[in-house]
Amino acid sequence: MKKSIFIIIITIIIFLSLPTPSLSLSKPCNKNDENTLFQIKKSLNNPYHLASWQNTLDCCHWYCVKCNKTTGRIIELTIFSGNISAQIPPEVGNLPYLQTLLFRKLTNLTGQIPSTITKLTHLTMLRLSWTNLSGPIPSFISQLTNLNYLDLSFNNLTGSIPPELATLPNLGTLHLDRNKLTGTIPGSFGMFKTVPYLYLSHNQLTGDVPKSLGYLNFTWIDFSRNQLTGDLSMFFGTNKTIQVADFSRNNFEFNLSEMEVSGTLSHLDLNHNKVYGSLPEAFTSESLQYLNVSYNRLCGKIPQGGNMQRFDNTSYFHNRCLCGLPLPRC
Known part of the structure; x- marks a missing residue:
């Protein structure tokens, strides 16, 4: 009798542990989304890269596509590293539940960014990189108010950089x-509601960095290899939490000795400026793991301590009169 009861209990436990059909099955791909994907494939000239896009297979299982398992709607379209010669299909705007749109490492992808992406109101990531897209950065991107990553x-x-981007x-x-952008950094960038990791390097930007940016507490900035001018000390201070800053190869001109540095700074590159x-002395903080101030107009003795003597002499050379280890003695 006890053995029978034990077997019944074990059977019930095993049965309850099995997944129910309603939870284990995903909803099939939405037919409207499937038709849109076929249109996108046609606009991309039916590349071999998208050979799995066939009606014999549910489109939620196609390469470069991801569905919401509950609704069957397409939420990610990530096309990368393929031999595709075309423009971004305007039909991408007909995937209304898309959260991620990525066209990356497609060197034969040309043309401009289509305005139909403004219909993608759920988009949180827009990544159009390592392509041959041309034309201006359209201001209508600012309509994608859920964007977290651009x-x-x-x-x-x-x-020029559209000032409207600051409204995201x-x-x-x-x-x-890594574009060919010209003009100045918009003053509106000092009004970001969330402070982004900001990468503007390898362009042809000119003018002073707007003072409004100094009101924000950036963590990561890269303005390197432009033609920017002015004072950068506004980004630094004991109340700032900046960690990585690359301002190399510009025309910045300011007094470094007056700059206050917080203990969070780990990477600072100022090479090839004025x-x-x-x-x-604050540079002797143990948190500073990388420093390059070469090709400037600095003078005086290199402070002792922290990593200052561990940095290679190339971090300091070609200045007016810097001295002390790792450079020659003062």
Whole structure:
């Protein structure tokens, strides 16, 4: 009798542990989304890269596609590293539940960014990088108010940076680097509601960095290889939490000895500018893991302590009169 009861209990436990059909099965791909994907494939000239896009297979299982398992709606379209010669299909705007849109490392992808992406109101990541997209950065991107990550790097984009990008309320990362952008950094960038990781390097930007940016507490900034001018000390201070800052190869000119540095700074690159003065004692903080102030107009003795003597002499050379280890004795 006891053995029978024991077997019944074990059977019940095993039965309850099995997944129910309603939870184990995913909803099939939405037919409207499937038709849109076929249109996108046609606009991309039916590349071999998308050979799995066939009606013999549920489109939630296609390469470069991800569905919401509950609704069957397409939430990710990530096309990368393929031999595709085309423009971004305007039909991408007909995937209304898309959260991630990525076209990356497609060197034969040309044309401009289509305005139909403004219909993608759920989009949190837009990554159009390492392509041959051209034309201006369209201001209509600011309509994608749920964007957290915007990457337009490694393209042939021209013109100025739209000030409207600063109105994106949830932006955490902004990549505009490696393009052919001109003009100044918009003063509106000092009004970001969330302070993004900001990458503007390898462009042709000019003018002073707007003072409004100094009101924000950036963590990561890369303005390297432009033609920017002015004072950068506004980004630093004992109340700032900046960690990585690359301002190399510009025309910045300010007194470095007056700059206050917080204990969070780990990477600072100022090489090839017109920075003058001396190196602050605060640079001896153990948190500073990388420093390059070469090719400037600095003078004085290199402070002792921290990693200052562990940095290679190339971190300091070609200045007006810096001295002390690892450079020659003062």
